[in-house]
Amino acid sequence: MARAQKDTRPIADQATSEAACTYAALILYEDNQEIVASKLAQVIKAANIRVEPIWTKVFEKALKGKRVGDLLHGNAGNGPATQAAAQTSAPATQQAKAPEPAKEVKKAEEPEEDVDMGGLFD
Numbered sequence: 001m002a003r004a005q006k007d008t009r010p011i012a013d014q015a016t017s018e019a020a021c022t023y024a025a026l027i028l029y030e031d032n033q034e035i036v037a038s039k040l041a042q043v044i045k046a047a048n049i050r051v052e053p054i055w056t057k058v059f060e061k062a063l064k065g066k067r068v069g070d071l072l073h074g075n076a077g078n079g080p081a082t083q084a085a086a087q088t089s090a091p092a093t094q095q096a097k098a099p100e101p102a103k104e105v106k107k108a109e110e111p112e113e114d115v116d117m118g119g120l121f122d
Contacts (some may be wrong), residue, residue, distance in 0.1 A: 007050060009048070009049075009050040010050065011050050011051065011052060012049055012050060016049065016051075017051040017052065017055045018055065020047065020049045020051055020055075021044065021051065021055050021056060021058075022059075023043075023047075024039075024040045024044050024056075024059075025040060025063060025068065026068070027043050028040065028043065029068040029069070035059070035060060035063045035064075035068070036060050037056040037059070037060040038056075040056040040059055040060065041053070041056045
């Protein structure tokens with residue numbers, strides 16, 4: 001039986017691991033594939049980078065149920081749930097009273113002090 005060869009590459013640091021997972025997720029998104037830890041790991045391995053397995057799981061969990069295209073184009077907050085919440089909260093905000101204007105408090109005027117600036121403005 002052939003033994004599996006041990007991976008001797010050094011494990012990437014945090015920034016490199018995050019970047020590798022990000023790029024792997026983008027590659028999977030562009031290829032219209034589901035973003036799961038196993039596929040992220042395959043792409044990262046093909047790039048000859050070694051990351052802790054936790055990173056692929058974190059990215060899978062973070063992107064689960066999210067539309068990556070919306071995240072890329074800045075439309076993440078414009079989903080149906082956000083629109084529905086805005087519609088239901090709109091009547092409540094219309095019913096709220098306008099805040100009363102703050103009353104101005106007059107302070108007693110203090111006389112200006114003559115401060116010697118050491119001839120700076122002479």
